[in-house]
Amino acid sequence: MSEILRVEHLMKVYGNGVMANKDINFTAEKGEIHAICGENGAGKSTLMKMLYGIEQPSEGDIYVKGEKVHLTSSAKAIEHSIGMVHQHFMLVPSLTVAENVVLGVEPKRGIKFDAKEAVRLTEEIAQKYNLSVPAKEKVENISVGLKQRVEIIKALLKGAEILILDEPTTVLTPQETEELFVELKHLRDEGHTILFISHKLYEVKKLCDRVTVMRGGRMIATKNVSEVSEADISRMMVGRDVVEVIEKDRAVPGDTVLKLSGVTCVNSSGRKLLDNVSLNVRKGVILGLAGVEGNGQHELLEAIAGIEKLTAGTIQFHGRDITNDSIRARREAGVSHIPEDRMAEGTAKKFSITNNILAGRQRNPRYTGKVLFKMKEIRAEADTLVREYQVKCSGREQEIGMLSGGNIQKVVVAREFSAGPEVILVDQPTRGIDIGAATFIRNRLVQLRDEGKAILVNSADLNEVLGLSDSLAVFHNGRITGYFEDTSALTEEELGLYMLGIKKQTAEEIEEKFHG
Amino acid sequence: MDKLKVRLRRPGMTQETLEKRFSMLRTGLAVSIGIALSIIIILIVSDDPALSIKYLLIGPVMNLNNFYSLFTMWIPIVITGLAVCIMFSANQFNLFAEGAFFFGAVVASGVALSVNLPAGIHPVVCVLAAAAVCGLMGAIPALMRHKLGASEMVASLMLNYAVLQLGLFIISYFFRDANAGSVASRKYPESAKLLELIPRSNIHVGLIVAVVLVVLVYFFMYHTRWGYEIRLVGQNEKFAKYTGVSIGAVTVFSQVLGSALAGGAGAMETLGLYSRFSYTSLTGHGWDGVTLAILAGRNPKYIPLAALFLAYLRKGADLMSMKTGMQTDFVSIIQAVILVFLLAEQFLSRYRQKKTYALSKQLETAREEMGG
Numbered sequence: 001m002s003e004i005l006r007v008e009h010l011m012k013v014y015g016n017g018v019m020a021n022k023d024i025n026f027t028a029e030k031g032e033i034h035a036i037c038g039e040n041g042a043g044k045s046t047l048m049k050m051l052y053g054i055e056q057p058s059e060g061d062i063y064v065k066g067e068k069v070h071l072t073s074s075a076k077a078i079e080h081s082i083g084m085v086h087q088h089f090m091l092v093p094s095l096t097v098a099e100n101v102v103l104g105v106e107p108k109r110g111i112k113f114d115a116k117e118a119v120r121l122t123e124e125i126a127q128k129y130n131l132s133v134p135a136k137e138k139v140e141n142i143s144v145g146l147k148q149r150v151e152i153i154k155a156l157l158k159g160a161e162i163l164i165l166d167e168p169t170t171v172l173t174p175q176e177t178e179e180l181f182v183e184l185k186h187l188r189d190e191g192h193t194i195l196f197i198s199h200k201l202y203e204v205k206k207l208c209d210r211v212t213v214m215r216g217g218r219m220i221a222t223k224n225v226s227e228v229s230e231a232d233i234s235r236m237m238v239g240r241d242v243v244e245v246i247e248k249d250r251a252v253p254g255d256t257v258l259k260l261s262g263v264t265c266v267n268s269s270g271r272k273l274l275d276n277v278s279l280n281v282r283k284g285v286i287l288g289l290a291g292v293e294g295n296g297q298h299e300l301l302e303a304i305a306g307i308e309k310l311t312a313g314t315i316q317f318h319g320r321d322i323t324n325d326s327i328r329a330r331r332e333a334g335v336s337h338i339p340e341d342r343m344a345e346g347t348a349k350k351f352s353i354t355n356n357i358l359a360g361r362q363r364n365p366r367y368t369g370k371v372l373f374k375m376k377e378i379r380a381e382a383d384t385l386v387r388e389y390q391v392k393c394s395g396r397e398q399e400i401g402m403l404s405g406g407n408i409q410k411v412v413v414a415r416e417f418s419a420g421p422e423v424i425l426v427d428q429p430t431r432g433i434d435i436g437a438a439t440f441i442r443n444r445l446v447q448l449r450d451e452g453k454a455i456l457v458n459s460a461d462l463n464e465v466l467g468l469s470d471s472l473a474v475f476h477n478g479r480i481t482g483y484f485e486d487t488s489a490l491t492e493e494e495l496g497l498y499m500l501g502i503k504k505q506t507a508e509e510i511e512e513k514f515h516g
Numbered sequence: 517m518d519k520l521k522v523r524l525r526r527p528g529m530t531q532e533t534l535e536k537r538f539s540m541l542r543t544g545l546a547v548s549i550g551i552a553l554s555i556i557i558i559l560i561v562s563d564d565p566a567l568s569i570k571y572l573l574i575g576p577v578m579n580l581n582n583f584y585s586l587f588t589m590w591i592p593i594v595i596t597g598l599a600v601c602i603m604f605s606a607n608q609f610n611l612f613a614e615g616a617f618f619f620g621a622v623v624a625s626g627v628a629l630s631v632n633l634p635a636g637i638h639p640v641v642c643v644l645a646a647a648a649v650c651g652l653m654g655a656i657p658a659l660m661r662h663k664l665g666a667s668e669m670v671a672s673l674m675l676n677y678a679v680l681q682l683g684l685f686i687i688s689y690f691f692r693d694a695n696a697g698s699v700a701s702r703k704y705p706e707s708a709k710l711l712e713l714i715p716r717s718n719i720h721v722g723l724i725v726a727v728v729l730v731v732l733v734y735f736f737m738y739h740t741r742w743g744y745e746i747r748l749v750g751q752n753e754k755f756a757k758y759t760g761v762s763i764g765a766v767t768v769f770s771q772v773l774g775s776a777l778a779g780g781a782g783a784m785e786t787l788g789l790y791s792r793f794s795y796t797s798l799t800g801h802g803w804d805g806v807t808l809a810i811l812a813g814r815n816p817k818y819i820p821l822a823a824l825f826l827a828y829l830r831k832g833a834d835l836m837s838m839k840t841g842m843q844t845d846f847v848s849i850i851q852a853v854i855l856v857f858l859l860a861e862q863f864l865s866r867y868r869q870k871k872t873y874a875l876s877k878q879l880e881t882a883r884e885e886m887g888g
Contacts, residue, residue, distance in 0.1 A: 328760030
């Protein structure tokens with residue numbers, strides 16, 4: 001095997017002063033699947049962005065096939081045969097698969113776009129690498145797994161020999177993941193190099209030849225996968241042993257707080273995001289919402305929070321109909337919401353920690369007089385929460401955007417948990433944050449459950465959903481396809497079948513569980 | 517660990533102080549470049565460059581009358597500056613301050629000429645009426661944005677010209693003085709005029725009003741729930757919505773408030789300085805407000821200083837033009853250059869990146885010395 005990619009002393013400091021990469025050295029060889037592992041915030045994405053020309057290193061060099069390269073744009077990276085498949089696909093939904101594949105390198109006949117040639121090119125690559133796709137189908141009509149395949153073909157068409165895959169399995173079902181792995185191994189055997197970014201260790205074990213572990217922006221080690229165990233990798237990632245198990249006692253369910261009947265949401269293009277969902281949520285229970293992203297779990301939380309408007313159905317809170325209540329009325333009644341995207345929906349980046357904690361309580365008489373704020377109270381509350389939630393910061397007046405993802409999430413969580421809620425809607429509680437902060441937040445959730453709060457959790461991390469939930473509702477196409485009162489006997493594989501819609505419980509079966 | 521803390525506490529050692537210093541440096545440099553550029557132009561075109569530069573730079577403080585007129589200029593633009601601050605803080609680029617200033621003067625003139633009230637109350641009623649009418653008008657672009665999705669910037673820009681014509685119509689149709697040579701209203705009754713603070717200085721009570729407004733607006737924006745909601749919406753509208761803030765109410769409110777302030781400023785300007793309504797076009801005070809809001813980084817606290825700077829430049833240029841025949845348009849050049857440099861994100865960004873990198877490395881080494 002020969003070396004194809006080498007980076008030396010790579011450093012990256014972002015404009016806000018965050019040092020994301022420190023002195024990175026590593027090499028990838030031709031024809032290997034090389035995993036880059038690390039907790040979120042370890043610097044994987046930054047490294048990949050530099051390799052794909054999206055970010056420029058502050059210091060250090062990149063060599064492709066022994067030649068020093070300056071990757072100032074992704075076009076340059078493609079020129080040096082580096083391709084990337086992003087976590088969020090860069091496809092035009094209204095164009096066909098073939099049109100998407102040739103985007104940027106369109107075949108032409110005269111001055112006209114040559115659609116036939118586009119299809120031929122797509123099919124040629126598809127056949128060569130055993131990646132079958134419906135070339136003439138519009139991208140909006142194909143599944144997530146296929147979209148990913150289209151992305152891979154796109155990169156290959158442009159001559160990619162080094163393929164970067166950024167957490168490719170997050171959006172896939174277990175079955176689709178299996179298929180992807182077969183395809184990737186085939187690509188490797190054809191002599192391509194694959195950089196596989198992941199923090200799912202069993203996938204690394206299953207797929208990869210070598211693994212490089214990053215932690216805190218540094219390179220910790222590169223090992224042959226066959227020589228290390230999952231536990232070894234995990235230890236290198238966090239620098240200590242991790243117990244992944246979420247410890248909790250059996251739930252003691254109380255009264256029903258929240259009752260959803262026939263909740264239906266239709267988006268502007270007429271697609272049913274939620275289709276006749278009925279659900280009871282009881283005090284002292286963590287109800288997990290599982291499903292492949294985009295199947296209604298997220299929308300359900302937003303509907304309860306009042307952000308998504310219902311087309312049909314009702315929501316009752318303590319027996320009172322809140323279907324038409326404003327977001328504020330719901331919050332004041334005791335609904336807390338940890339939104340999916342902490343930067344877009346959960347914080348104002350340029351505001352101080354204090355000001356971020358104040359959001360949603362600015363009208364609470366505890367913090368404001370008739371006219372002026374009670375600054376003392378506000379500051380005291382911020383100090384208390386910063387301490388209680390162990391937010392690492394220089395003080396409550398620090399801009400929240402300067403903190404790490406985990407600490408930002410802690411501020412969001414602190415604000416929502418301390419607002420005196422009865423129902424807590426939790427959307428992706430630990431996405432993209434370090435294990436320490438994640439564990440802290442999970443333990444808090446369990447603690448709140450024990451205090452008798454009703455909690456709904458949606459997470460893309462199946463382990464998390466399974467570990468946290470007392471009961472579980474599985475979503476497929478905006479419907480609940482499975483409801484499990486007790487999750488202890490449920491396996492990830494079985495869950496996968498429900499998520500894909502292969503296995504289904506009937507409406508009667510589900511209904512029975514609520515009333516039985 | 518303690519040693520690290522000590523190092524971190526040293527001035528200039530954290531990212532935040534770096535940011536602060538950087539923005540000071542940037543403002544200072546932008547201003548200096550603007551002034552340097554105008555001096556160069558003066559050197560090239562002026563017959564007597566030394567005298568021109570002297571008047572431009574120290575003219576405003578050379579005698580008392582000039583000094584007074586600085587503050588005459590300062591009063592209206594401080595208020596329009598505050599007005600724009602409020603609207604921009606909600607991330608609403610409403611430019612109606614310009615039209616509101618003009619129309620505020622129209623409304624004040626109308627009220628001054630059509631009702632009889634005692635001296636102390638008459639101007640107050642005029643100014644409040646102007647603020648109320650202009651505030652309501654400011655809701656037009658705000659509602660167009662909120663209900664119809666039309667750009668508030670374009671809507672308010674067009675509204676400026678609509679109210680200009682409407683105002684001229686009202687004055688010439690209802691309040692015109694037939695004996696005056698041009699389109700102007702009848703003379704204001706004495707009872708409607710603003711009290712002059714210093715005799716024959718043209719500094720009227722508006723000065724006190726402006727100072728009070730600076731304090732009020734600052735407290736409003738930073739110490740009340742209403743101001744907080746305006747800033748929250750301006751920082752991240754989606755986040756504000758998720759925490760239960762009514763986006764429509766807040767954005768409309770901010771623009772009504774801003775327009776009302778600008779309208780009041782126009783009312784005070786015409787009642788304080790003139791004996792009749794004599795504007796025939798938009799006055800530019802609203803645009804100055806935009807300039808100031810940007811210079812002050814949308815913080816009401818810095819508006820007075822920024823306004824003084826702008827008034828000083830203007831006065832200096834006026835004097836220069838009077839004494840040496842240089843064009844006053846210079847100020848526009850200086851102003852434009854300063855704004856371009858302040859708004860250009862890439863200006864000094866390399867230097868900043870370098871500094872940031874050096875600092876991060878330094879902090880990193882410091883951390884390592886402490887053993888991790």
